[in-house]
Amino acid sequence: MPITNALTTTIERVSILDEHGNFDEKLGKGLIPDADLLKLYETMVTCRMMDEVAFKLQRSGRMGTYPQNMGQEANSLGAAYALNNDDWLVTCYRENCGLMWRGVPIDSILLHWMGDERGNAMPRPHHATPIAVPIGTQMLHATGLAWAAKYRGQKQIACTFFGDGATSEGDFHEACNFAANLDIPVIFFCQNNFWAISVPGRIQCSAPTVAQRGIAYGMPCLQLDGNDLFAVVYGVRKAIEHARTTGKPFFIEGVTYRLGDHTTADDARRYRDQAEVDAWKARDPITRLRNYMTKKGIWSDAKDAALREAAEASCMATIERCEQVEHPVRSDVFNYTFADLPADLATQRDTGHTHSLGQDPSQLPSASNAR
């Protein structure tokens, strides 16, 4: 028997507004109304500003380790814009921009990185899950969240974000496999930023695209320019349509770049070339959008300066609020462990001790003498 082709496939790549200012009218026209575009741009600028302010805060010892989002803003923002507000947004930690669009207070994000669990008390109506620190675990939760919607007969879907490094974790593959085989409408959005701390993307995925990982699970896949807000909105809308109409998952690779260090605890100069960083700076999603809007006549340098000023003021106000928040109390360590605190834990909380004589000083001879 002749050898036949079991599968032939291609991966489409979407780019609408490139770094040179070229705009694909066919795909891009009417995709985002101007009024929305201005608001989206404003969110990106504010997000970037917050990144810069947070970085400086960490450097001056006023904040713990912080992962900058710089350069990757368009991915989560485009997705949050395209999704319905009751679709689940299941992020890791470089999706501040999308969370801000969803309405999650920036205070929540900052408090988290300031070492304060109260930052994770995400208001449930936002349908956004708390920041996920361990890599690659949250995609399974997204699958469960969307599964619950399916079970209840709701039209909600989930969109989950992760990096190229996370696609190496077993949990990632399990999430894809569950969603694909149990027919669960999840959008798997990989922000391929080429670096997992110091480890380059080729160590995580040596195939030509990350997008093709979805093929192994029978999902439609798309690669898009993740620094192009239009391409992201286009791609995510396509994914949403697929997920809602078929109830099945969709895989997106947003090609982007981590312009900053992994976190403030990292120094990327140790392992990557500045030339590479500079090349990606020229593809910055914010600059690109600004040039486009200016060319279109809906934006100006004066407006930009005013926006930046306002963004800085709002970021400083956020910082002030977060720094002035009352210090958490020790009982907070205990009170959220269970719905009903076991007696032994209540004793630890109330006495501040784990040793039996500290918890019950009546056992001490001085106490019995007093009796």
Add this chain to the structure above:
Amino acid sequence: MANLTLVQAINLALIQEMEKDDRVILLGEDVGANGGVFRVTEGLQKRFGANRVVDTPLAESGIIGTSIGLAMAGLRPVPEIQFEGFLGPAYDQLCSHAARMRTRTRGAFTVPMTVRVPVGGGIHAPELHSDSPEAFYAHQPGLKVVMPSGPYDAKGLLISALRDPDPVIFFEPKRIYRAIREEVPEDEYTIPIGKARVVCEGTDLTVVSWGASVIQCMQAIEACGRSVELIDLRTIYPMDMETVEQSVSKTGRCVIVHEAPRTCGVGSEVATQIMEKCFLHLEAPVQRVTGFDTIMPYYKLELEYLPDAARIQRGIEDCLAY
């Protein structure tokens, strides 16, 4: 002799063993080009090549699982798990495979690997970067668990671990990675796994601890002004109960200190064995000053959680007053 930090002492031990034994290879996330996120493996890839100091995909189960294969084939892999909070995905490989290989193959296959893991709190790190899970692994038969409290011990214990025929989890307390320096001989030396160290001798009470807590214990002992003996277990499993037994038989009182939560913590095992072996010598109930039975809080509250010198001192004084 050089005055080294814990990071430098471990780095030196790795260099010396790698020079001696080409079966020793390092693997993990960021251990190569970046020299590890704590710089423990700094310069090693340059020195020994990318073939021996390998940046792996981001997958803890993969790192440990492939290390098991490498070890079964006769190499001496030294996988690094970047933070103890990321051991979770590797748990299955560690407990279902590494720990059992010798037993289930009646010795035909063994897993001589040393899993290096930064551990513990106190450095203002994000969540899942500050836990103390040593009890999980000490509870698993077939794994040895080591945790040094200073640079000198770290070098000698690590060399022993690297030469051990069985899997060793080598926890490195990140709180003291750079906080203390000690004279560390250039020449190789080993400190046997399973042997505790009497840090200071005393007659009134015994404190048993390990890892970064040893430093807090020393402060507490100094503050309370009594004759207290401090034992650094150094190895959690196999545990040197002989040294503990001798000490508690002499002092009649014991306080156990660890960062991990109290319930089913390693302190429970130490206390039980003291009860079994020193029952008639005991003058007071054995006390445990530990982390609370809660999730390790984010860093704003981490110092409320970790046993500090004041809380340890109170434990010592209560035990002495009994």
